[in-house]
Amino acid sequence: xxxxxxxxxxxxxSAFSDLQAEGDLPFEADLDxxxxxxxxxxxxxxxxxxxxxxxxxxxxxxxxxxxxATLIATxxxxxxxxxxxxxxxxxxxxVAIDYGFRPDGWGFAEG
Numbered sequence: 211x212x213x214x215x216x217x218x219x220x221x222x223x224s225a226f227s228d229l230q231a232e233g234d235l236p237f238e239a240d241l242d243x244x245x246x247x248x249x250x251x252x253x254x255x256x257x258x259x260x261x262x263x264x265x266x267x268x269x270x271x272x273x274x275x276x277x278x279a280t281l282i283a284t285x286x287x288x289x290x291x292x293x294x295x296x297x298x299x300x301x302x303x304x305v306a307i308d309y310g311f312r313p314d315g316w317g318f319a320e321g
Contacts, residue, residue: 213307219296222316226292239293239318241288245281245311252290252310254281259304280314281306290318 229235243266245257256267258281266283273279285298295316303313 213303213312215300215303218303218313219300221313222296222299223292225316226290226295231271235290236318238287238289239320241290242300242317242319243283243285243299244314244316245283245302245306246278246314247312248310248312250278254258254279257281257306257309257311258283260309261302264301264305268304281311288318 219280247254254270258270261268261281261283266285268281268283271280271282283302285302288294288298299313299316
């Protein structure tokens with residue numbers, strides 16, 4: 211089944227709007243994108259290397275409790291707007307899909 215980028219984009223814009231409604235956000239931050247294996251067996255290193263070639267810092271978080279093992283891809287010092295987040299998220303998602311992973315959300319931390 212093809213990935214639904216329109217729904218993903220709508221969810222990103224909605225989530226960002228909800229965060230803005232909660233209070234002031236920093237102008238820029240390190241953007242974390244989370245990816246999980248489609249079938250639980252995909253090797254994360256090829257994806258990590260492909261994302262690193264695009265400027266992401268990556269690390270692997272082992273499964274804990276009900277949370278699946280996750281590749282965390284961080285793009286440092288990103289302007290925080292729904293459009294800016296989506297632009298980075300879409301590029302990374304397209305790469306992740308090619309390596310057998312799917313997006314599982316995003317977050318940020320002040321850099």
